[in-house]
Amino acid sequence: MDLNRPIILHETLGFGPNFVDLDRGLTNTTLVKEVIRKKINLENISEEMRVLYVALTRAKEKLIITGQVKDMEKSLKKWTELSAGEHVKILEGKVEKAGGYLDWIMSVLLKHKNFCAQRTDGKIYSLGDDVCVKLEIRSKKGILKDLSLNDAKPGGLFTLDTIKDETSAFEISQRLSHEYAFLDDTRKGSKISVTELKRLAQHMETEDIGDTLIKEETMERPAFLMKRTGLSAAEKGTAFHKVMQYIDFGRAGLDEIIMQLDGLVRDELIRKEEADAVDPMKVKKLLESDLGQRMAKADLENRLKREVKFLMNMEESEVMVIGVIDCYFEEDGKLILIDYKTDYVMSDDYTDVLVTRYREQLNYYKGALESITGLVTGEIYIYSVPNTREIQIF
Known part of the structure; x- marks a missing residue:
């Protein structure tokens, strides 16, 4: 930033x-x-x-660190100033003044009790025999001399003999011109969420159902904005999903639901502003609906599963699909899948809009669930929270 x-x-x-x-x-x-x-x-x-x-901390046997400075004397003076003082640690203000990793490392080494600040003939700064660290200061001229590159040009530049081995030249050429056979796969994400798949499919459809019909989810805002303006529509949807993850389906009275919301806040499962954003009456209508009664019975018999995360391979692809199923239960040997939707659809035919928009997503959920459980899916429902209505997909 x-x-x-x-x-x-x-x-x-x-x-x-x-x-x-x-x-x-x-x-x-x-x-x-x-x-x-x-x-x-x-x-x-x-x-x-x-x-x-x-x-x-990742080296297995030996760690070699290299660094470069323009003026060794000035750098040594700077490191000495950074490490000055009787404190064991480098002070916060001095850490901020450092110019990078090398300044941090050298200022810490200079504080070591065995560090010797006198330069020897070999241009080596020693930390003593009891420390397994050797600090070697080398000049550009010294490095070139050790490499026997006496014909080096000014500025440290030097030339290399051209490659005369035709075999080596051919091999290098082949490697440099190599094209990866699976280049297209490198442009694919290794994982993709069901929501992303749904959006991609919608983007490719010729018929656009319109951004004006359904309000899209947005990124979560900072806490200071939430306190001032309340939760956004997307954040309210997330709050409803959290409540449905923990709600007791057997306590469907309005007062009981309000007590449950207070309990979730007290147990720090949801925030107070999230509880305030959930309409207890809408929760009550869901629990009292025919689908809600079936869910309550399944919950009582320990057949109800909530917030089920899954990860699966797409057919004929290395891409992994990840998603979260809101709720499902087993009934008469078949799976009943429910997905809560908090979208506010500004259309009289909201049922058709929601089915069109989420059918593909729920098909992925269906495939994942059947793969996990080994059972077939008998029914799939969208529950529209704003409209307090269950919509059967099939």
Whole structure:
């Protein structure tokens, strides 16, 4: 993220704008922006340190680190300043001043009690015999000399003899001109969600049912925006799905449902704003419907399964399909599949719209479920929450 932009954002601290004086034509930073800038910078440094730690702890036998500086004397002075002080750790402010991984590593080495800051004839800085680290400082001229490249051009450039071995030249040419046989597969995702498959299929259809009919899901917003403006339509849909994951189907009274919502908040299974976004009456109508009664009976007999995640291969493809089935139960040896939809459809024929939009998605669910259980699917339902109506696909 560019921290010098007029407005910078942070997921928990919010946004930090510049102060703009339109009358005087002046722009300046603000305290809020500087706090956010500081926070983001520290988080970036923390991530870079994590990456460095991973790199330094993966060697099996020996770890070799190389670094390059333009002026060794100036760099040594900088590292000494960074490591100065009696603190065991490098102070946070000094960590921020470092220019990269090499500055961090060298400033830490300089704090070691056995580190000797005197350069020897061999240009080696030693940490002592009891430390398995050797720090060797080499100049460009010294490296070229060791490689016996005395004819090196100014600036460290040198030439190599042309390849005279025709066999080697042919092999190199073949490798450089090689084309991967499965190039198309590299452009495919190794995993794709059922929702993504559904959207791809819709995009390819010649008949467009229209963005004006169904409101699409959006990315989850930062917490500070939720507190001020409430949940979006997509977030309310997620909240309803969470409630249906934990609700007791046998307690269908309105007061009982409200008590259950309070209990889910108390047990930290959902947030208070999510509970407030779920209409208890709509939950009640679902539980009291014919489908809800069948679900309650299945739940009582331990035949009801909720939020079932699956992963399967598509036919004749290496692509993995992932998805989550809202709810299903077994009845008379067959599977009954239910998918909750919270889309607000602005159309009188909302039933046809929902069936058209989600038929392909539910077919993937059907195939996955039958593959998992070994049973056939008897019925598939979409339950439209806004319309409090069950829609049978087949």
